[in-house]
Structure formats: C-alpha cells, structure tokens
Amino acid sequence: MVKHGGGSVIFTSTFVGHTSSFPGVAAYAASKSGLIGLTQTLAAEPERVSATPSSCLSQDPNASAAEIRRVGKHSQVCAVAVPPIAMALGNRYWWPVYEAAQELDLPILLHVTGAEGIYAGAPMPAGGQPDTYIERYVTLSQAAEANLTSLIMNGIFERFPRLRVLFVEYGFVWPLPALFVHGLGR
Numbered sequence: 001m002v003k004h005g006g007g008s009v010i011f012t013s014t015f016v017g018h019t020s021s022f023p024g025v026a027a028y029a030a031s032k033s034g035l036i037g038l039t040q041t042l043a044a045e046p047e048r049v050s051a052t053p054s055s056c057l058s059q060d061p062n063a064s065a066a067e068i069r070r071v072g073k074h075s076q077v078c079a080v081a082v083p084p085i086a087m088a089l090g091n092r093y094w095w096p097v098y099e100a101a102q103e104l105d106l107p108i109l110l111h112v113t114g115a116e117g118i119y120a121g122a123p124m125p126a127g128g129q130p131d132t133y134i135e136r137y138v139t140l141s142q143a144a145e146a147n148l149t150s151l152i153m154n155g156i157f158e159r160f161p162r163l164r165v166l167f168v169e170y171g172f173v174w175p176l177p178a179l180f181v182h183g184l185g186r
Contacts, residue, residue, distance in 0.1 A: 065096035072104040079109040079166060084143065086123050089165070090150030098160045107164035110147060112140055144170035145178050152182050 068080050080101045087093055089110070101108055123146075125139035144167040150156075157163060167175075 061093055061096040065100035068097065068100040068104065068106070072100070072106050077106065079107045081109045081111060084110070084113055084123050088150035088154075089147040090152075090154030090156055092154075095159075098156065098163050102160050102162050105162065107166050109166045109168060110144070110170075111168040112170060140169070141171040141174040145174050148175070148178055149182070 071077060072080065080097065082089070082094070082097065089108070098108070123143050125136070126142055127139070130136040130139060148165075148167070151165060
C-alpha cells in the first residue's frame, strides 16, 4: 500500500458471507484459515491496516464468541463482521457474539457480501431473488432495515448497552425513516 500512496485501510471479508452456507466443521476451518491470512496481513502493515475478522460462524455462536475473544484483542482489529444469514440480529442466537464484542468494545459490522439471496440460508430480499444487479442493489437496504428493527424490538441495546452496530454499504436513505418509525428520531 505504501508504494501506491494509500492511507489506512480496513479489510473486511466477503468470505464471511459465503462461509455461512458451509457445514459447521467446514465453516469453522474456512474461517480459521481466513483468520490466519488476516493475521499475516496485519503483521505486514502494522501501522496502516485494520481489519474485521471473519470470526463469526453462523452455525456456532459460542465458537464465534471464543474466536472473537482470541482474535479481537489484536490492536488492529476494529470490528466483528457477522455473516448475512436468514436469522435477524435481534434473535437471542447472537447473544454470545454480542457479549464478546461488547467485552472487547468492538462494533458488530454487517456488510453487503454478494451472497444475499444466493444460497439456502441467506437472507432473501422481499419479492424474491433479483434478476439484475440494479434490482439487487435497490433491495439491499431491506436487510439493514429488518435487522435494525429486530435489534430495537428485541431489546438488544438494553441488554447490551455498549454494543454498536455498523451497517456498511446498505445505502444511506433508510435510517431516518426507520428511526422515526421506532420513535427514536425525535
């Protein structure tokens, strides 16, 4: 990066979305190998690179929490990337992940991966599978809106008061109306 004149970089993996469809042991192995590569990248650029580890395994939130606690202490780790699965973020299933993230003061990061609506178990946009890129792009905010609503309505921010959640590349128009609907935009 230095030779290209770049500044600081945050790596996040689209791989985290694709490992969601793997069987449990394969997902764990794939995520583990991704973390090994991430650790090597972090070591090579200690002043310029931050990362969101693909340590959140959709099939095992307790193993995810253990990985978050292990890897999340690294000074360059800046968030916990969660996979897009057909389980809303307000579900108690995610509680071990939130506990670990809150302990380490790491935000949860939900990022568009390209896997949405592609495989069984991925969140499906309203109306079904999009046929074109623009259809897919327009429907991306639905997942963010649904998950924000789930977090609020299930009391996640009361249960985990220091938890922060980042919705990356889901558009920017939807948050204000969503917050007003929940009475938070006053």
